[in-house]
Amino acid sequence: MTWINDYPEHACVLAKFFADSMLLNPTEVWLDSPTQPQHNKYKVQLIVVWNNQGKQALV
């Protein structure tokens, strides 16, 4: 994911969620048995890709 740094004007990481820091919902579909909510096992990032207008609308 380091290639995001190549586009500092348009892409950035908004938040980082380390493993076990977020409770993920199971899908509302069961093929055999239901799954339970589970913590993320892997690191997850919230990234944003935007132009200046998008940036200004949010900031």
Add this chain to the structure above:
Amino acid sequence: MWDSSRGQNIRDKAIFITDTVNPQADIPPTWKCEIWVRDVDLLKPGYNKDSEGEPKIPEHITCQAACAYDIYGKCTGMLSLERLNILLHAYNQSERIGLHSTTQPPVQDTATEIVGLLQMYKLQMSSLNNIGKKAKDSNMYCTPRHIMTSLPKRALVTKQKFASPLDFDPSYQAYWSENTGDTVFGASTNAFDTKFTGFSFCHPNYCDYLLHSLVGHALQSTNSLKKLQQHSYSSLIGLVGVRTGT
């Protein structure tokens, strides 16, 4: 050869099913797809370990679910009642605006379409077994609801990319799916056909190629919009799984 003439009438009516039948989940074949809302007995897997480090024994639960049956009465999958309502609403809305008339193959009834959707999902899940555990894990779970609900309020997000009829959030104005057949449930298809405009959110399946394409397309959209219209905004917010150290 059975040459007795007794019981001929009953023998003519008898249907022998050679496939295995799960009496807990399956129903006698009705030769059409059906959705039954019923109480089902399920085993809730014990994911966590107890205080002694031993895996917990699966817990037996009874809950109401919408069971989707194929023409042979086999249970293809189960949906929560909430998701069933979302699907029915999306199906009706899509029919009302005329999306069904242009869909190929022609749209059948609701039950058949939901069974088809679940069969497609099952196929996708089984293909993920070959890709790896991480991909499978990331696809079994969806974005936490509080994140989904806060994005439209705080980040002006109105669109969801790379979603599916089985997990899209109905509070968003529109969603995009990878499967063309999902137009039956109101999905737009092929997110890469048009530029990303406005604010979109995606939680894509774990796939390096998809992630690169997605961010690349978002970057192209931001650049081209900048050239074309000074005041057009474009933004893609994505929740992505990352490998450690990359």
